[in-house]
Amino acid sequence: MTTEHERRADRVREALNRYEAPLIRYATRLTGNSELARDIVQDTFVKLCTADWAKIEAHLAPWLYRVCRNRAFDVLKKEKRMQPLAEGQAEARPDNKPAPAAVAEGHEAEDMVHAVLAELPEKNQEIFRLKFQHELSYKEISEVTGHEVNNIRYVIHTTLKTLRQQLQGRLDPALGQ
Amino acid sequence: MRLDKADPKLMDYVLGELDTEEAEALATALQKEENKDAKALVEELRGVAETTRRILHEDDGEPALSDLQRATIFGQVEETLENVVAGPARWGRVSTWLTVAAAISVVAALGFSNVVYNYAPLGMKMAADSPPPRLPGDEVGQRLRRRYIQSEHKLPRLSNESAVPGGSVLVSPSPEPAPAETPAKPIRSGFEIHDLTMTYGTDNLYAKETEVATKTSPPAAADALLEFGIESGEPQSIELGSRYLLQERTDIAGQNGPTLDGVGVPNVEQRTRLGTKADFTDDVSVYIEFDGYNNWGETFNVDVPANLPMRTPALEEEDGDGLDVGNMSRKAKLSKRIIPKDVVIDAETARQLESLGYLDDSRSLGDKVASKLPTDWTPLVDVTIPFNNGQWQWNTPDTKNTQIVGGPGSETYVKVTGVKPFSEVKAEPLSTFSIDVGTAAYSNVRRFLTNGHMPPADAVRIEEMLNYFDYDYPQPTDHHPFAVVVHGAPAPWDQNHRLVRIGVKGKEVAREERPPANLVFLLDVSGSMGDANKLPLVKESMKTLLINLTPRDRVGIVTYAGNARKVLDLTPCSERSVIAQAIEGLRSGGSTNGGGGIQMAYDMAQSAYNPEGINRVILATDGDFNVGNTSHGGLMGMIEARAKSGVFLTALGFGMGNLKDSTLEQLADRGNGNYAYIDTHAEARKALGRQLSGTLYTIAKDVKIQVEFNPNRISHYRLLGYENRALAARDFNDDTKDAGEIGAGHTVTALYEIIPRGTGPMPLGVDPLKYSETGTPGDTLQSGPEVALPAGPYLVGEDGVAIPDPAYEWLTVKMRYKQPTGSKSTKLEVPLLHISGDLRETDADFRFAAAVAAFGQVLRNPGYRHPGNFDRILDLARPATKGDADREAFLDLVITAKTLSN
Known part of the structure; x- marks a missing residue:
């Protein structure tokens, strides 16, 4: 159990180190909000913890981006519903400049x-x-x-x-x- | 090999998209003289691609997750291992409508051209041999948790779905043969589904309906229709809102079938269900729903349109509401609306439907029916179903109610009387209170409940619970900084009483229009703040805030523990990294000296005071001031004095255990400020993200409300909540009396419960009274809720224009406020002319607020904690959530409270 745990934790850590920053950037771009993006990326990695590693191993990058993207759209949809239109969109996209x-x-x-x-x-x-x-x-x-x-x-x-x-x-x- | 410059392969080559063999061949060819041009192009494209890459590289210092977020992720690793034994919860999404099980049977006799739709509660008019459908229980919560279990086992498993190249799925009539013991002519119940073809799109994730073949002639018996709800020949009722499993597939890898992701990654599991639901507008919707769990780790829950043609001429079809797709949604939903001609829904059924969330709309039932149904439709729906059928276990409020002071641990709350008694209008025609936009009590109550405790009565402040939610009140259209609306309707818990809602909406101010802000954070970094839900959350909250500030804003930080310390001078937000670093460096430790810190923070804010802008100290603490200037009065006095300087205060309460709720609320009151309790990151985002303008930008201060009741129409009243906001009647016109603030875009809600009709003398000479006692309309006001009281007769004004006779008004709401920097108040008045006769004529906001107030009263008064009351709160709130996440969460909270009170 312990070794299984360590292996999982290692894999997640490795993935995190490699994809954390790019995924945050990607999610920031999708949502326009870097804080929200971090939450989304957190959720993405939480999902990774429960995923069947054997099935996704070969597609790790697209899998992460994909889950991240879906999550971002979910969140966006929810946020949109909850707040007046302007806010989500008004927020500056940080790095167009x-x-x-x-x-x-x-x-x-x-x-x-x-x-x-x-x-x-x-x-x-x-x-x-x-x-x-x-x-x-x-x-x-x-x-x-x-x-x-x-x-x-x-x-x-x-x-x-x-x-x-x-x-x-x-x-x-x-x-x- | 001669290469053409126009060959797109060249670009693929540059982008590394060719497989090794092809790439090598191309590389060799490019070396040849004849391909000189192509080579030049490749070089150029390389340059362009490289430049593009460089430009798109974001030099933002590697954004990273917070420690808390990382911890959450690794915490999940543990949890996952534990769950391996129990099996992972795959069907993670719970649709609200799943909770529905209205006992309405839909009986269709197969093979007849006339289909009889029989909407009766509990399947009263079902075929004689049908078993009684199940009662819609009160166990809504339980249903929520049980999800899909119902009905699945009853259903025949159909293997009639075949993969069609090109990604289409044919659901055509070839179900498994009926069991041998099926009687020759069984009475079948259910809808008939003709050929149904669905094609999954490949360019996005969403299933799309592209073709529906309808059979025009009645199908032969052998032309087996898709049936469901039949087992062993026994007719079954189909419960509206339940789902029926049509087919289930597991491990369909390798099939060139309808993979929901469209990229050939097979599903691991997929279920197809037939869902039914009904409401007053759509009557019956039948739709097919797919749940796919695939190895992408995502659960797809796709509501696929089921264009289900009904064979009977007695039915009409109406188009659904369109594919809600776009590239952003994984949910496609389109339900075919089938409107039966003869529908009788009795009051009880209607009530159930309403309570189960089928009337999730702010329009009244009558409107909905009228606007959605075909013109020749004659609604037989009984639209005057009383909400309040006397089932609330609602005692007369008792002043002698014993009250608990102090919750678990050392938390303290100001003692207030449990449930307010009614005041008699003739004795006290004026009710005066200060406005309050605090929301902390709701978060605090939620914390108690989610931790498994009933909150102490005094932690339950109804006004803060009401104001936690957003309401769609109209914005001001005149020069006032806010608008007031007043509505009345029967009280849900007592049909002889009325509920009057005062809704105040502060002017929205766009981010760009908000004046620049000088914000000084005053952070408690004492030892008690070390918990994960305190200082780390404070830091997260500050970062959230930082994102939402503009470069014109400035942030300073003062911390206090044993000593007060200036961590960061006011720094413009254009230097975000400097501020972020200061936040990152915060550590906790030591004892608490709140007083010294307050001095320093106010000094800093004042040193850069901007009369045109926002000047605010933001205090973040668990309220544990235990060293130094701890005298309660001393602290309050200090804050009050500093508030006069024009620096406002925001108090943010963190953590649990030694939260001094009362101290913080009072600090905020005295400091011209607001107070929020932050227990989660989501809460921080609400207060410091979405509602930031309102939190920071005060548009009116010292806002007071005074209500004058017309004794001709009202005999008694009581204000729900605002116990510690009460003002003396004379304070209303006294501009030296401090009161609450309204921020940009804030909504404030106050509810009065009134008892109509009243006569008698009216002593009291506080304010010149508007109403005289001459009118006699009161005598006719005893009627039930279905009677809408007519607006009173009109008087003819000076210029011949009709004006309503004030004698018929119910009450007048008067408000006073000052401009944020002003010292003289402005007054506005709104009379209430009409009280609706039916609660359901009111908007969803009204009904939701009523539910929140009812919940608050139940929590404050142990005597009200009957399970039925919680159910009725749910009944009231559920159709009024408007899909808002906060409101949905409220439902869960009520369910939790119900469980805890049993």
């Missing part, structure tokens, strides 16, 4: 990427972030979000294409000088 260090080295690219992302529907933003921020594969993103792989591939391709064009648009005049 470029980090100070990045601003110095090229805020144009920075702004452009954020601007392009901001134009995307939320669903596509999420997909794109899961790819480039959380480094999940198409397949994994599909497992997390339930969208089809082809759809995900399409979203990522078109978005990246747009970014490429935009970057060229920015760089070309500069190069010309």
Whole structure:
């Protein structure tokens, strides 16, 4: 019993160390509230404790993101019901703005990427972030979000294409000088 | 291999999405001269992807869970191991409607074109050989816990679901053959389900109904319909609200079937149930519900639309309320509404339905029926069912009620009389009290109950219980900072009495419009604060608050234990990390000297006093002031003096054991402030997150209410709660008398129980009285609750406009308030012209508040603790929760109290 306990605890600890921060970021992005996000991530890991390890081991990352995502939507739905619309949405999304260090080295690219992302529907933003921020594969993103792989591939391709064009648009005049 | 620049594989390659073999082949090809362009593109795409990655990387210092949260997680590891033996609780979700078991039988005779719907309580008109359906018990709580057990064993197990490539499921008529002993022509009960095809979407999680094939001709007997509720040929009644197991599948791995996740991960278990429910609007809804437990660790509970065509012309179908999906929900729900033509619901059944939550709507029954039913519908529903059929075990309030002072341990409460007696209008036509927006008593009561104790009577402050909940009162539309609404209806517990609700709503102020705040935290870090539900929770609460503050706000921290210490000078919230670090570094230890800390905190707040902004000291403590300035009076005096400077106080009570509830409440009163009891993180989020503007931003102070009762219409009254908020009648107009504050968006509710009709002389000369005794309408007011009292005759005003005759008014609510920084009060008045004849004509907020007040009275008075009373509170509250989580939790609390009082 003790060894089983330790093994479980170790697995959870390992997962926690690796995915804690990314999941909090992800949930923060989904809910717009980092405190809520922490609660959601807590719930996610609580769920991990009860999950059948053999079944999820191979999919650990998408499993965690998936559970986290579902939980976030549950919570959001509940919160939405309980509070006037404005509050949840009004809360600033913490990191749409470029980090100070990045601003110095090229805020144009920075702004452009954020601007392009901001134009995307939320669903596509999420997909794109899961790819480039959380480094999940198409397949994994599909497992997390339930969208089809082809759809995900399409979203990522078109978005990246747009970014490429935009970057060229920015760089070309500069190069010309 | 020549590569095309437009080949999307190039991008997949850059993104690492190709399998090894393909990637290697492509890498080799890219080295060739002919693919120079493609190579350049790949390089460029790499650059773009890399830049994107870098930009999206969030440099936010690795957000982490709190220690408490981590502890919770690892605590779960232990628990899980323990549960392995007992089996994990998989069916984790409890739908409220599951608690329903109204004894209404729905009998459909199969094969006839006329289906007789017989809505009668207890299946009175069922087929003669049918066993009596079960009574809807009082054990709502028990049902809640038992979930799915009912009926499953009665039902034939059907294996008629076959997987169809492409992810569709066909529920078609091929049930298992009926048992051999089935009589040739059994009387069957149940709905008929024709072909039903459902397809699960693959692009999201939700089951979608895409096609329903309806058979137009009556099916042959062999064209077996999906039946249920039949066992051994015995007709069974179908209890509305119960679920019937249609099929169950386990371990369906490998099937290319309807995996609910749409990504080919098979379900481990899935159950399909047929659910029925009824209410006055929808009459009968039948729907199929899937519960899937899959190896994603998530329990899916999907209410899938069951478009169940009914074969009989006596029925009409109405479309459901649409798929509630979107990408955000795992619940899809659409129920087909089937409206039988001939429905008779008698009063008792209706009452049961109501009590079981089928009228969860603020509209009255009549409205609902009228607005939802087809135009040719003739409702035979008896809509005037009295709520109050004399079943409340409600004694006349007794002034001599013995009261308990002090709860377990060393907690103390101010002694107040148990249940307030009625005042006679002719002796005291004025009732005056200070407003209170505190909510602490409710959290405190909840703590007692969830720990298995009945709360001491004095810990139960009805006004704080009422005000714990949010109510939808209208916002002010004039220049006043708040609006007042007054409504009346029969008292649920006594049909000869009326309940009058005064609802006050403070103006909502958007976050951006809130003035900047200077907040000084005064934190008790004495040894007694070391428990997990104290200082650690304080820290969590502060972090919650921090998130909700804007960069214009400033936060300072003073701690006190043996000595007061300045931990953080007022720091703008733009320097969040500095503040967060200071919070992180807080430790507990030592004894308590509250007095010194209070001085220092107020000094800090005053040093940066902003006349345009919010200036507030936030005290977080378990109230255990045991060193230094402990003289109760001295402390109060000090706070009161400092409050005059314009710095307001918020008192946050933490922990349990030595909570000095009374001290904190009084501190908050004296300090122009508010008081909240925080026992959980959720509670912190409520007070310091959602309701932050209200907690911080006072929009009116010294708010007093005075009610003048019209002796022509009312003989007696009593105010429910507000015992220690009472003011003398003359204090109302006295601007030097301190009273409560209202924050932005706050709602305040006060309930009066009144006894209609009254005559007699009216001595008293405190305020010029508005009502004279000339009118005689009182004589007609003895009638029962179904009679809506007409508004009085009209008088003709100066300009010829009709104005209601004040002699017919019931009462007038007068309010006085001051602007937050003002010293002169403003008055407003609202008369009550009309009292509704039926409690159910009132909005859900009214009924819910009535239930809370009833609960408070039951808790305060052991003599009221009859199990039936708890049930009636539930009956009253359940249809009025409006889906609000706090209100749902209230139901659980009542159930807990009921269990404890047995």
